Amino acid sequence: MTTDSIARLDRDARLKALNTMTTIRLAEEEIQNLFMANLVRGTTHLAIGQEACSAGVAQALRPGDSMTCTYRGHGHALALGMTLRAMMAEMMGKASGACKGRGGSMHMTDQSIGLLGANAIVGAQLPIAMGAALTAQIKGSGAIAVVFFGDGATNIGVFHESLNMASVWKLPVLFICENNLYGEYSPVRATTPIDDLAERAAAYGMPGVIVDGQDIEAVYSATLAAAERARAGDGPSLLELKTYRYRGHSRADTGPYRAPGELDEWLKRDPIDLLLGRMIAAGEIDQAEYDEMRGAIEKAVVEAIEWAQAEPFPELEAADDYVYYPG
Amino acid sequence: MPEITYRDAVQKAIADEMRLDDSIVFFGEDVAKAGGVFKVTPGIYEEFGAERVRDTPISEQAIIGTALGAAITGLRPIAELMFADFIPVAMDQIVNQVAKYRFMSGGQFTVPLTIRAAQGGGGGFGTQHSQCAESWLMNFPGLKVVAPATPLDMYSLLRAAIRDDNPVVVLEHKYLYTLKGEVPADASPGSIGEAKVVREGADLTVVALQLMLHRALEVADKLADEGINLEVIDLRAVAPLDSETILRSVMKTNRLLMVEESPRQGGWGASVASMIADRGIYHLDAPIKRVNMENSLIAYSPVLEDEIIPNAGKIEKAVRDLLAED
Known part of the structure; x- marks a missing residue:
């Protein structure tokens, strides 16, 4: 995608994008603090640095569209509209969490906003999104499905099965690869023989688009174009969003495998700073106004955590609820 | 019909x-x-x-x-x-x-x-x-x-x-x-998780499904001529597992045999045996027996395949062994 084809958002849309990305950033920083303080158990996977990917895609969707995503999914969930309270309560295993405490950090799900589930098995969410696309296709609803996955997922078998079948069936689904350059602790080039994963689309007869994953307007534009194609019945696309995670793979990983200076280079193109700078240059916001926005978000994040901490855990008698539908 | x-x-x-x-x-x-x-x-x-x-x-x-x-x-x-x-x-x-x-x-x-x-x-x-x-x-x-x-x-x-x-x-x-x-024209949807007593008998309960059920029924027919009455249960589903139907039958016959077309280790028969050990052991007059593929795999050669998959002869022998127990 060339710079010319990037649709510039209007001020309101940019404010929304800025708000979403800042919410994800601040929420995830607090989530990491909760885990490091052992206030919540298990592990967590942060997408700090990748906020433009989730926020840009979500902003291009319509009500009725569906999404599946990865265990690095807090950003996807918040971008699509999950509330901070539902997320924080789920993080802590509380009864009022998004999944009533059955899911946790890796399984954020909210049917009411079309979030069909974050998945803790690499790649498993690809065909599940295709099923939502099949429903849309058969019912003629005009809806699409999007599925987020990482660079590592493009090496798993179900990636091949999914892109192939989705293309044969012309399903209205967007395959969105967030290439953050590392599959767990291994750099992409150690596990994958090509630099541009979008090239793989050619094998499935679908467009493969390389997108600047740090520029939310580029992500938004590419998603909108692929979505229009899918809604028109022309089938799926593969979008490769070039991005970077500032933190390690999971809670305990500090990222010692990174090349010296690599993180600093990426910090120069921070997705929030990039949009904020553009807006300040255009006179759409000033630093003081942004600081005010940020302060309000920080307050909302802290309020959601405090609220969630006071919420009750699930009843023990309910341990086997939701295994089967009783009807 | x-x-x-x-x-x-x-x-x-x-x-x-x-x-x-x-x-x-x-x-x-x-x-x-x-x-x-x-x-x-x-x-x-x-x-x-x-x-x-x-x-x-x-x-x-x-x-x-x-x-x-x-x-x-x-x-x-x-x-x-x-x-x-x-x-x-x-x-x-x-x-x-x-x-x-x-x-x-x-x-x-x-x-x-x-x-x-x-x-x-x-x-x-x-x-x-x-x-x-x-x-x-x-x-x-x-x-x-x-x-x-x-x-x-x-x-x-x-x-x-x-x-x-x-x-x-x-x-x-x-x-x-x-x-x-x-299959009657008006046959209605069944109930998943209900086993069925397909042949009543007082001497021994046999639980099986699919091909093994038909082989068990063959044995039951043969032994009936000798006055041995097998109660044969078609399990029909393994999840949910219908414990009640099996337990009721064992309380009547006091003997239990399971026939499975699968390896012995980890088979559904082990779950049924565990359930009966837990809930029905005092009703048993003999150990619980299972006829399985032991822990073998299915071979291509017809003679080996017939040997590995439980047949009527093996089922009949297991029944007779169980009835000989006191």
């Missing part, structure tokens, strides 16, 4: 349900235009069309994952995996996704999904095309697993599976496809 084959019962159940519910879709490898590799689903594609009935690539994970995604967004899919031996290819989707999707979302979704596959030995298909899958799948809460033995049960339990708002794996036994039986 019309007699149809077990094979036709599958086709009739799918067609009858698809006529009643537009949200049912059916897909798998060669199920549409070819009518299935076992010729089980002819005419479905012709009647319901290319939108609802689809051939897929050879992509078991994509088949099950797509069916799951469709099930949680408003369709009622029937996904076929052809040979049950291919179930392990899609095991992540079945085990980590389908079985857990309702639970890990905190009950946000129902998963009205039917997965069909053909299983069982006796046909010379070799090691990778002859296995029975019910015992593999019973260790995953969230799944229901049925394995019908007659055309009527095939018809009524497949219809029940399609209507169920939980994921149900329906296992069809290849050896039984040509079996004929009565």
Whole structure:
């Protein structure tokens, strides 16, 4: 995608994008603090640095569209509209969490906003999104499905099965690869023989688009174009969003495998700073106004955590609820 | 009353349900235009069309994952995996996704999904095309697993599976496809998780399903001539497992034998034995016995395959051994 084809958002849309990305950033920083303080158990996977990917895609969707995503999914969930309270309560295993405490950090799900589930098995969410696309296709609803996955997922078998079948069936689904350059602790080039994963689309007869994953307007534009194609019945696309995670793979990983200076280079193109700078240059916001926005978000994040901490855990008698539908 | 084959019962159940519910879709490898590799689903594609009935690539994970995604967004899919031996290819989707999707979302979704596959030995298909899958799948809460033995049960339990708002794996036994039986025109959907006493007797309870049920009934007929009366239970489903029907029978006969077309270790018979040890041990006059494939694999050579899969002779010997116990 060339710079010319990037649709510039209007001020309101940019404010929304800025708000979403800042919410994800601040929420995830607090989530990491909760885990490091052992206030919540298990592990967590942060997408700090990748906020433009989730926020840009979500902003291009319509009500009725569906999404599946990865265990690095807090950003996807918040971008699509999950509330901070539902997320924080789920993080802590509380009864009022998004999944009533059955899911946790890796399984954020909210049917009411079309979030069909974050998945803790690499790649498993690809065909599940295709099923939502099949429903849309058969019912003629005009809806699409999007599925987020990482660079590592493009090496798993179900990636091949999914892109192939989705293309044969012309399903209205967007395959969105967030290439953050590392599959767990291994750099992409150690596990994958090509630099541009979008090239793989050619094998499935679908467009493969390389997108600047740090520029939310580029992500938004590419998603909108692929979505229009899918809604028109022309089938799926593969979008490769070039991005970077500032933190390690999971809670305990500090990222010692990174090349010296690599993180600093990426910090120069921070997705929030990039949009904020553009807006300040255009006179759409000033630093003081942004600081005010940020302060309000920080307050909302802290309020959601405090609220969630006071919420009750699930009843023990309910341990086997939701295994089967009783009807 | 019309007699149809077990094979036709599958086709009739799918067609009858698809006529009643537009949200049912059916897909798998060669199920549409070819009518299935076992010729089980002819005419479905012709009647319901290319939108609802689809051939897929050879992509078991994509088949099950797509069916799951469709099930949680408003369709009622029937996904076929052809040979049950291919179930392990899609095991992540079945085990980590389908079985857990309702639970890990905190009950946000129902998963009205039917997965069909053909299983069982006796046909010379070799090691990778002859296995029975019910015992593999019973260790995953969230799944229901049925394995019908007659055309009527095939018809009524497949219809029940399609209507169920939980994921149900329906296992069809290849050896039984040509079996004929009565299926009334007004046969209604069955109840998943109910075993059935198919032959009453006072001397010993035999629990089996599918091909092994028919072999057990053969033995029961033979022994009846000697005045030995076996009570034979068709388990029909391993999840949910109908403990009550088995327990009631054991309380009457005081002896229990299970016949399984699968390896001994980890089979459903072990779960039944454990249940009876827990709840019915004081009603037993003899140890619980199981006839299995021991821990062997199914060989291609006809003489070896016949030796490995439990036959009437082995079942009869086990019955006589048990009756000799005091």
